[in-house]
Amino acid sequence: MAFSPGDRVRTRVIDPPHHTRLPRYARGRIGSIVELEGAWPLADLNAQGTHSLRTEPVYAVRFRAQELWGSGDHDVVLDLWESYLEEAR
Amino acid sequence: MSRINDVGGVDGFGPVDIVDDAQPFHDDWEAHVFAMNGALIAKGVYNLDEFRDAVEQIPPRTFLATSYYERWFMAIRALLVRKGVVTPEEIDGVLAG
Amino acid sequence: MSDDHDDAQLSRQVRALETLLERRDLVDSRGIDQAVEAYLARATAANGARIVARAWVDPGFAGRLLTDANTAVEEVGASMRGGIQTQRLRVVANTDRSHNVVTCTLCSCYPVALLGPSPSWYKSEAYRSRIVREPRGVLAEFGLTLADGIDITVWDSTSESRYLVLPARPAGTDALTETELSGLVTRNGMIGTAAV
Numbered sequence A: 001m002a003f004s005p006g007d008r009v010r011t012r013v014i015d016p017p018h019h020t021r022l023p024r025y026a027r028g029r030i031g032s033i034v035e036l037e038g039a040w041p042l043a044d045l046n047a048q049g050t051h052s053l054r055t056e057p058v059y060a061v062r063f064r065a066q067e068l069w070g071s072g073d074h075d076v077v078l079d080l081w082e083s084y085l086e087e088a089r
Numbered sequence B: 001m002s003r004i005n006d007v008g009g010v011d012g013f014g015p016v017d018i019v020d021d022a023q024p025f026h027d028d029w030e031a032h033v034f035a036m037n038g039a040l041i042a043k044g045v046y047n048l049d050e051f052r053d054a055v056e057q058i059p060p061r062t063f064l065a066t067s068y069y070e071r072w073f074m075a076i077r078a079l080l081v082r083k084g085v086v087t088p089e090e091i092d093g094v095l096a097g
Numbered sequence C: 001m002s003d004d005h006d007d008a009q010l011s012r013q014v015r016a017l018e019t020l021l022e023r024r025d026l027v028d029s030r031g032i033d034q035a036v037e038a039y040l041a042r043a044t045a046a047n048g049a050r051i052v053a054r055a056w057v058d059p060g061f062a063g064r065l066l067t068d069a070n071t072a073v074e075e076v077g078a079s080m081r082g083g084i085q086t087q088r089l090r091v092v093a094n095t096d097r098s099h100n101v102v103t104c105t106l107c108s109c110y111p112v113a114l115l116g117p118s119p120s121w122y123k124s125e126a127y128r129s130r131i132v133r134e135p136r137g138v139l140a141e142f143g144l145t146l147a148d149g150i151d152i153t154v155w156d157s158t159s160e161s162r163y164l165v166l167p168a169r170p171a172g173t174d175a176l177t178e179t180e181l182s183g184l185v186t187r188n189g190m191i192g193t194a195a196v
Helices: A065-069 B028-042 B048-056 B060-065 B068-082 B088-096 C004-023 C029-042 C045-057 C059-067 C069-076 C125-131 C135-141 C178-184 C187-191
Strands: A008-011 A030-041 A055-064 A075-081 A085-087 C088-093 C098-103 C151-156 C161-166
Touching (some): A065 A075, B028 C029, C059 C069, C125 C135, C161 C187
Parallel strands (some): A075 C151, C098 C151
Antiparallel strands (some): A008 A030, A008 A085, A055 A075
16 A cells, blocks of 8 residues: 555546546646555456556545636535555655 | 536526426436336446446537437437447337337 | 438347447347346436435445445445446535536446436437536526536546535425435436436
């Protein structure tokens, strides 16, 4: 488990040619770990029929609207596989 | 590249059409598509992520012009061919039906 | 949207595929009808409403619900088991300072076991595109206006967790029984597009 609640993380800037569960609106954004949701096979690989034994932790990550859109006073929480995230300083 | 399903923050879709559907399926064929998908996944013909992937790969113009369960039906057909369960000719036969 | 002509054609096509798959022993037409009926009977918003009502009257249950919802819901005869894939249930509580609303921007993931099949608007591009961007505006379209001081959190179900909103118990309901309370809870309240 790379991350703990409260950790600042940045979502990777990715644009894969395959199925992924990191929405465009949340790529390259800084958020904070809410909690570990569980561990599941990575959807990206599962969708390619490589019946993924690559199970990774999935975290609920909270982002401010300001960070995602430049405006707004709400938060958005997404559930993100660990490989979508990197530490943010 | 992002697919057409990835709509968070996309402008132009207009007000939400808040119809309180009492019916989950507007027609019987929708219920059958729904159940067929469940059966095929349960049998291991494909998994749920492959199914979502197949739905997402419907070309954008078609995707937006097609109803929810018709997209499912398209995705199921594509997956069955990809997995070699049915041939393209058999699908043509199904559609001509 | 499909019109009658489209429905007729799609009916024929779906039936044709079903027949083909039956010959391959992959589906069973009679099984399909039973599966749909069983699904609709089991998966209803009454399950979610029971969970909410119990949480309102029993703080211990509410605590267990917020800590380990998958286990807690079985106390009221609901379950997240039996679906295609194991899903984690996360219950998020509204307070007088915070409001929660749920979506799946990438497709239409939804806690079907507890709320029944999702409404068309939940699956729509209009809802999914806008709720993460301008939740107050979307909620106002549902007739829900939140005071400025109320923080909104939008939960985008991008993985295997499914979210259920625990609405705040309405004022003036102290005299109601648990059953009566569950009758107040709406499906939209448990998605977050209504107050309760």
